[in-house]
Amino acid sequence: xxxxxxxxxxxxxARDVHGMAALFLxxxxxxxxxxxxxxxxxxxxxxxxxxxxxxxxxxPIAARxxxxxxxxxxxxxxxxxxxxxxVRAGHLQYVLLIxxxxxxxxxxxxxxxxxxxxxxxxxxxxxxALFEARRTRLIATVAQLRxxxxxxxxxxxxxxxxxxxxxxxxxxxxxxxxxxxxxxxxVPAWLVFGMFFVVASIAGLFVEERACGALARLRxxxxxxxxxxxxxxxxxLLVNAVQAALMLAVGVxxxxxxxxxxxxxxxxxxxxxxxxxxxVGLAAVSLALAVASLVRTHGxxxxxGPVLNILMAALGGVMVPTFVMPPVMQRIAAYSPMNWGLxxxxxxxxxxxxxxxxxxxxxxxLLFAVLMLLAGFALFRRRA
Amino acid sequence: xxxIRQLSYRYAGSESTALIDVSFxxxxxxxxxxxxxxxxxxxxxxxxxxxxxxxxxxxxxxxGRPLADVRSATPTRIAIAPQxxxxxxxxxxxxxxxxxxxxxxxxxxxxxxxxxxxLAFAQLxxxxxxxADRLSGGLKRRLNLAIALLHHxxxxxxxxxxxGVDPQSRAFILDAVKQLAVNGCAVIYTSHYMxxxxxxxxxxxxxxxxxxxxxxxxxxxxxxxxxVETRTVSRRGNLERLFMALTNRTLRD
Numbered sequence: 001x002x003x004x005x006x007x008x009x010x011x012x013x014a015r016d017v018h019g020m021a022a023l024f025l026x027x028x029x030x031x032x033x034x035x036x037x038x039x040x041x042x043x044x045x046x047x048x049x050x051x052x053x054x055x056x057x058x059x060p061i062a063a064r065x066x067x068x069x070x071x072x073x074x075x076x077x078x079x080x081x082x083x084x085x086x087v088r089a090g091h092l093q094y095v096l097l098i099x100x101x102x103x104x105x106x107x108x109x110x111x112x113x114x115x116x117x118x119x120x121x122x123x124x125x126x127x128x129a130l131f132e133a134r135r136t137r138l139i140a141t142v143a144q145l146r147x148x149x150x151x152x153x154x155x156x157x158x159x160x161x162x163x164x165x166x167x168x169x170x171x172x173x174x175x176x177x178x179x180x181x182x183x184x185x186x187v188p189a190w191l192v193f194g195m196f197f198v199v200a201s202i203a204g205l206f207v208e209e210r211a212c213g214a215l216a217r218l219r220x221x222x223x224x225x226x227x228x229x230x231x232x233x234x235x236x237l238l239v240n241a242v243q244a245a246l247m248l249a250v251g252v253x254x255x256x257x258x259x260x261x262x263x264x265x266x267x268x269x270x271x272x273x274x275x276x277x278x279x280v281g282l283a284a285v286s287l288a289l290a291v292a293s294l295v296r297t298h299g300x301x302x303x304x305g306p307v308l309n310i311l312m313a314a315l316g317g318v319m320v321p322t323f324v325m326p327p328v329m330q331r332i333a334a335y336s337p338m339n340w341g342l343x344x345x346x347x348x349x350x351x352x353x354x355x356x357x358x359x360x361x362x363x364x365x366l367l368f369a370v371l372m373l374l375a376g377f378a379l380f381r382r383r384a
Numbered sequence: 385x386x387x388i389r390q391l392s393y394r395y396a397g398s399e400s401t402a403l404i405d406v407s408f409x410x411x412x413x414x415x416x417x418x419x420x421x422x423x424x425x426x427x428x429x430x431x432x433x434x435x436x437x438x439x440x441x442x443x444x445x446x447x448g449r450p451l452a453d454v455r456s457a458t459p460t461r462i463a464i465a466p467q468x469x470x471x472x473x474x475x476x477x478x479x480x481x482x483x484x485x486x487x488x489x490x491x492x493x494x495x496x497x498x499x500x501x502x503l504a505f506a507q508l509x510x511x512x513x514x515x516a517d518r519l520s521g522g523l524k525r526r527l528n529l530a531i532a533l534l535h536h537x538x539x540x541x542x543x544x545x546x547x548g549v550d551p552q553s554r555a556f557i558l559d560a561v562k563q564l565a566v567n568g569c570a571v572i573y574t575s576h577y578m579x580x581x582x583x584x585x586x587x588x589x590x591x592x593x594x595x596x597x598x599x600x601x602x603x604x605x606x607x608x609x610x611x612v613e614t615r616t617v618s619r620r621g622n623l624e625r626l627f628m629a630l631t632n633r634t635l636r637d
Contacts, residue, residue, distance in 0.1 A: 001486065001487050001489065003486060004482070004483050004484075004485070004486025004487050005483075005486075005487060007482075007483065007486070008472060008475065008479075008483040011472075011474075011475055011479060012472055012474055012475065015474040015475075015515075016474065208473075209472065211468075212468050212469055212470060212471070212472075212473070213466045213467070213468035213469070213470030214470050214471055214472055216431075216434065216436050216464075216466065216470065217464065217466065217470040217471075217484065217531070218484075218487055219434075219435065219436060220434040220435050220436060220459065220462070220463070220464050221459055221460060221484060221487045221488040221535075222435075222455070222459030222460065222487075222488065222489075223487050
């Protein structure tokens with residue numbers, strides 16, 4: 001009996017073009033588009049920024065500043081006459097403006113206010129991290145130039161450039177896993193989103209078979225409610241597994257072909273990945289069953305499922321990373337099943353977490369699944 | 385074969401009772417016409433027999449055994465062809481038959497043989513690979529019938545099976561129902577069309593507002609109809625007159 005029920009469910013789903021597109025095509029499109037769009041957020045230094053220099057100071061320190069700046073950010077473009085308009089329009093990312101008298105001011109140790117400055121004037125839409133990085137570099141470069149001038153005046157024989165090069169500072173990410181890239185972040189995010197889209201498919205099909213009397217016919221043939229429930233859960237867990245395999249394949253093989261970075265699965269703990277995939281799948285299917293048993297019409301099924309998904313995705317860090325959310329929203333995100341799924345998958349795919357590392361998230365998802373199953377089963381018995 | 389005794393039922397949240405002390409019998413080899421206006425309780429009786437509603441009061445027995453026991457042991461002894469197209473529209477005719485055959489416990493060669501048998505009985509062989517939602521109304525009704533026959537049921541429940549079909553398909557379905565009774569099935573047939581019931585029923589049960597208001601053999605009831613309508617020249621159409629006389633002309637919800 002279960003085999004017949006499962007086969008029916010898979011055949012019905014396979015012929016639901018919109019359902020198939022929502023489950024498989026939509027997350028693939030999101031992975032590709034969002035990974036390409038957010039590529040520079042995770043690798044901001046990979047592309048030189050278009051900038052120009054307006055050096056209004058003829059002094060040596062200003063000249064050295066321009067020279068050293070070009071070593072890092074590449075050659076400056078020619079300064080257009082209407083450079084302010086160009087910056088406002090984003091055609092130039094920024095202009096390094098050096099006031100007249102900058103060299104004299106930089107060599108003056110009295111450090112009075114109102115002195116001439118080297119100014120960073122950026123376009124309005126410049127990423128905050130990129131802006132801060134250049135501002136910090138400008139301060140550091142000017143500070144180094146001033147130190148060089150001072151040391152030369154004092155004639156202490158100190159090589160400031162060598163001192164800077166050997167500054168006892170180090171920075172690194174504490175991770176044995178792959179480097180965080182847009183693909184590495186987006187594959188788990190949109191995989192979780194896609195897996196939860198079974199809510200709309202299951203609810204729609206359930207309403208249809210209830211309305212047409214097929215469900216009543218199955219029950220009259222002796223199918224018990226638990227068999228009908230299992231007959232729906234099992235095929236969709238299989239669908240979730242296929243979704244996971246497809247999204248990983250897109251990340252690993254498709255993204256490099258179309259110019260993105262490839263998804264790295266180096267060092268991934270496969271048992272932990274399987275546990276997380278199963279947990280997300282069971283939570284999604286159980287929620288779907290509860291929603292399917294709750295709704296009465298096609299209209300409700302077609303509305304509630306996607307809206308619930310988008311809300312959970314927005315709150316759960318799929319659409320907007322939780323780290324950019326204010327603290328209140330971050331606390332709310334901690335209650336979203338999609339957030340548990342996403343954090344667990346990121347543990348596996350970014351932080352090389354094992355089974356023990358993902359147990360808290362998997363546990364929450366499985367508990368959620370049990371609660372939804374109980375609610376769904378109770379409603380199913382009443383409605384089936 | 386079937387004995388229903390003092391069956392009463394009230395839907396949750398409803399103030400009125402859907403069935404009140406309903407009692408009647410159905411025998412193998414006979415078609416029992418279950419007729420009544422909208423809301424009379426016909427579908428509620430059918431839903432009980434199909435195992436879709438619990439018995440609140442009264443009893444239903446099949447060959448002397450409680451319905452629940454029979455349904456628990458062999459649910460496929462009773463089959464239903466409901467009012468709706470109770471199958472999956474995106475599956476083909478054969479896939480639908482295969483699904484319901486599998487759910488009813490048929491497997492392997494036996495399943496294939498029964499599917500072929502039902503396709504032939506409903507004359508659907510040429511449409512075996514067609515998606516159900518692309519069938520005409522008549523073909524859909526025949527698929528509904530074919531699914532009901534998959535498990536060789538002993539009691540067949542037809543709930544208004546000719547709604548929305550052309551005369552040819554209607555004639556086909558009525559012939560099929562008669563044939564099934566001749567083959568030994570007990571058939572319960574509900575319809576609003578009195579001429580249909582007159583054509584195929586051996587016995588009749590009139591239901592109105594949840595109660596049995598008249599029952600008996602077709603001939604007895606036709607005789608009674610003549611008594612009601614003395615100007616009748618032929619017996620044809622008498623059943624409808626009797627029905628209207630028994631249930632009066634008040635519109636029902």
